[in-house]
Amino acid sequence: MALKNKKSNFSEWYTEVIQSAELADYTNVSGAMVLRPNSYSIWESIQNYLNSRFKRDGVRNAYFPMFIPEKLLKKESKHIEGFAPEVAWVTHAGKSKLKEKLAVRPTSETIMYDSYSKWIRSWKDLPLRLNQWVNVVRWEFKHPTPFLRTREFLWQEGHSVFATKEEADKEAFKMSRIYRDTYEKLMAVPVLEGLKSDKEKFAGADYSISLETLMPDGKAIQACTSHHLGQNFSKPFKISFLDKNEKREFGWQNSWGFTTRSLGVMIAVHGDDKGLVLPPRVAPNKVVIIPILFKGKEAPVLKAANALKKSLNKYGVILDDREGYSAGRKFNDWEVRGIPLRIEIGPRDVQNKSVVIARRDTSEKVTVKVSKLDSTVLSMLKSMHSDMFDRAKKNLMDSIVDVDSVSGLKKVVSSGKIARAYWCGSVSSEDEIKRKTGAKSLNSELRASVRSKSCFVTGGDAKYLTYFGKSY
């Protein structure tokens, strides 16, 4: 069963990869999908990585309820304004109507900060930095796509309170850095890090830092976000403390989240016409061993294959000793699932004390002596990661085009690329861009010099060097 061509028919290719690699499945509820073990185990790799980074930094995990009373959700006006159209409500228990309807969390600022206000009394209680791994529900009416846009998804959301704005600022950028490492060092996905525009920032934030990248169909996608909330929530939620001078102050807050959308981005960026290609560091199983069995000569090959499995166990090895399937069939089975390295061992190899190793991303095959297997596997996994990242990075960079007019921007984004321009950042000019080109701002460079540059829309002073694109 050959897959659709990724380049010419991305969305069908994407759907097919997800089905044939057994990553996810649809359910009877639109936009609610099953994460099958093949994708959930990748999510677990991401969890492990993020948890270790968070904990090393002093963040602790907790759990808050999924039901948020209506009046809590409404406490911060911009926040509820942004989320209201997508909130799913619980209104009944059995046949009886609830006195106050309950929101199924679209995000947990409001329920967490209600607790925070009770716990924080003194400067000694700060900083408070908690994270939770949960599901959230946002009842969108755009077409759902597995991982990329679903009505229920999994994420981690971190929520912190600091005594000063400076500390909060520092953390917001640090978290963005951790996310960037997760994409780039774990998943080999290059991203653009930058500031969201006033129009596109999180509902209730002072500013949002995001990571953005480009999908193979030429649409950009927001990969994750880290928000500085200022005192926008601490005031209505009364998160205040007595400082060292016995003065009552409101806390400075951040929230930051990383979702299962990242799996979709990774699948799309790295997959090819044979199926999924897993970056080695997220792959729960990095190696599959396929014994080549000939009738009457099975025993020595299987014995050698089992010995290999034992010696490579730390990489998470699958030994495919299923009977009745041809070797070629097994090759294809594991290629669809994206296992980074395949080791073939047959009678010829047993004789020579060698094996054949094939790389999933390049299809390159090498024969190595068993004595050098461990070091070869290690170095192949390493170069596979960096090659995958470099290829994707080059592709992303080649897709960025500088423009200095709205018509120029339209041309670039219509050709499936990302436009970059000096920009004033105003909501009105972003509305104009959207209307004339269908593109949105993605984010703006954190460290670009904009001195004496003028805005490509209004001609006034530019404040940002900004990326624009059609987007998910």
Place this chain on the structure above:
RNA sequence: GGGGCCAUGGGGUAGCUUGGUAUCCUUCCUGCUUUGGGAGCAGGCGACCGCGAUUCAAAUUCGCGUGGCCCCA
């Protein structure tokens, strides 16, 4: 937000115009023979999205619902 297309075994499909007990491929199961790139032969399990209407008879026509895909903003 606006417009268009579609729904048939686990996956992919034919049949629909012109109503008559559903086609083919694949997966899966059994057996034999195979295995260095999706093996072969024989046999087997498995389906018309839901509700209603028209009709002797509905996968096919009509209405409503549910779900999916595409295009435009």
